[in-house]
Amino acid sequence: MIKINKSGLPQGIIIKTEKDYRSEKVLSILQQDFFNKCYVCEEKEPTSINVEHFRSYKNYKHLKYEWENLFYACAHCNKIKGSCYDHIIDCTREDPEDYITMRFNSYPENYVETLERRNSAENMETRELLDKVYNGAGTPISEYEAKNLKKRIAKELKEFTECIESYQDERDSKLRAVYWNDIKEMLNRESNFAGFKRSIVLQSKELMQCFGELMN
């Protein structure tokens, strides 16, 4: 999860029905605000898009049509979150990076761990949700989806770490600048699974010294 700066709802857009919050105008603002990424798993350009209720409308009926409560998510995450995780870290108000570090393990099998950086009341629910999203929620479908998701994260992180190694090994200043820009792009919050890449840098003193300035 990464920090999202959600814009205000432009004047003239009224949300009073389900059709309203699934309208082209609302979707386009959400897509832009959330960098076209699911705010839970961070997959970019998800093929299944859901307008997600941060606090579920099952438990918070009065928030069903509230703009502040509408988030951009993929179907996999929306289904797992359901009405069970109403008190996770609100990435539109807090920076999840201050509270949680992501860790991707690739051996003996792909497995996602979350580490607590700073304590907060929402940490436990957030970490439990992320565990289910990335490692499966007990049903064969969710596990198959989670495995596919982790394959995509592994591919992305392989490219990222290779790019860092290339930058560190390269002596030609022009090529180094090219790698530097690639790394900058990959560490941008807009990038696919940025939270994982940023966590790799955040957890390493050496990488922070080198790339910390790109972690805006």
Ligand SMILES: [Zn+2]
């Ligand atoms: Zn997702």
